[in-house]
Amino acid sequence: MISGRVQSILRTSLSVATTLLGLLLVTFVISRLLPADPVLAIVGDHASESTIAKARHDLGLDKPILTQFAIYLGNVATGDLGKSVRTGRPILRELAHVFPATLELATLGTLIGVVFGIPLGVLAATRKDTMIDHLIRLIGLIGYSVPIFWLGLMGLLVFYAKLDLLPGPGRLDFGYEEMVVPVTGLMTIDTLLAGDVALFGNALAHLILPASLLGYFSLAYISRMTRSLMLGQLRQEYILTARVKGVSEARIVWKHAMGNILVPLLTVVALSYGNLLEGSVLTETVFSWRGLGLYITDSIFGQDLPAVMGGTIAVGAIFIVINMLTDVAYRVLDPRAR
């Protein structure tokens, strides 16, 4: 049995490794073979022949393509994602600097999605085909259909400009950001560590709108999956048995059925966490939220292809790691999957 487990761990690691390799192959192809010329981006349009040749040589672009790929893999494996064309700083360090902002946003977003999405999904399943079910379905469908960048702008228009209930874009009010000493990079936690309650309130107020936005998208997905998983359980015979025995409906739903869908639900939540990475790109752009997403879009505007690729690799790698952890958790927690 031990060898079986070792085997399965080996298989998982191998599959993660090949997927990572494939991911790097994709980013390598994008950055080397597509039209945007990395040399021109550095030396500019008016450089002389010799300058271009020298830059080519410095970047290793005069080597055979397979050698280039091997060097690229080696660099990435040692944490070298190259230097940003705009700032000249190592991309990995810049990514590490902006990542906590995205983490903070996506975590609160997922939390909102879980807190509202699971009860809504359960409600829809227990009231199947009633008005409530249709209403919850519609809420979800709207979440799937609305362009997130537009909803963000509408949120700012209503809650910031018209009602003046929430602050505008950014992670803190203008000028305050320099006052916070970055420890974890998470604004809410850093302000608390500094013992500044007012600043913490400010950070939280800035967080509410973008996080609710992401939370809504996560809610749309989580409530739909919860409903479907819950319906699958409620049809089972053990539920009928419990009902016949006179177990209360609340207990049947929240204890018996919920107990059985908890593990697949974990997968759903993890996937939605990964999806929020995608949603955060446009959300951060709208809210001037200095995270991974805004870093990528800023780099696109700045013609900083190495930085765009670095950000893309980071998002892809996080995605793979989330999937792997979920896979492992599933196998550990669900006895049927062993």
Next chain:
Amino acid sequence: MPPSWRRWLLSDAPTSRRQARAARAYLGWIAFSRNPLAMLGLVIFLALLASALFAPALAPLDPVSGDLANRLLAPGGEYWLGTDQQGRDIWSRIIYGSRTTLLIVFMVAVTAAPIGIVIGASAGYLGGWVETVLMRLTDAFLAFPKLVLALAFAAALGSGIENAILAIALTAWPPYARIARAETLAVRGTDYVAAAKLNGASDLRIVLGHIMPMCLPSLIVRVSLDMAGVILIAAGLGFLGLGVAPPQPEWGSMVSEGRSQILEQWWVCTYPGVAIFLVSLGFNLIGDGLRDVLDPREGRDG
């Protein structure tokens, strides 16, 4: 519908394959048309088609060149939805923008589906290391969130509608490859494929003529389910300036153009967003309805 047609369609003993297929489609349509939300989706889709086809008749003003004397006018009067910062009529731009949206959706479908079907069918039919390599590549593409990968492609390819379409298509094909492979595995060992092989058909001919057609039905369904997502990604690229080159109207870039005056002239970025939302909702409603009809297990009950 004449009763005789109905009888023919609902016959218990269809005499031809065509009759059986027509009956299946008819029953599917009955189930689909009983779903009010799905019908709403269909109406939205037809409105999009009509808007693209009859744009010159529906749009009162020029969508590209504006009248600077009338910039940033509030909705009402001659300009139903107001004007933008270049004095262009927003309603007219939204109407013409439907052409861009339809073009992107259509081009992505006819580009990504063939890529997926060729890769998936080859992997499933040839097996061995070809299958391993192709499916690993598919997994690698699936490891990126779609929008992020599309952004990376678009950033490298440069802006422009062709590049946006290519970037989206390059991120959309992996699920199609998986479906095509699964379908191929299901028919690979069947007698008719063996018969074709015995008749001396080449691998290429078997894949093209005998296997790919079998993958089409499930692939078409999946492509139609994906269209809402394609619209949102296209709008996102447009919003970031990686879509259609200005001054051509595109809904995502229209939202972005209105962003700087959102506090004073809210209508400039509000209405194009409503258009994106409605069309994407329409495709989602149709997709939901289709799923209910085609696969009751996976649909509302599952």
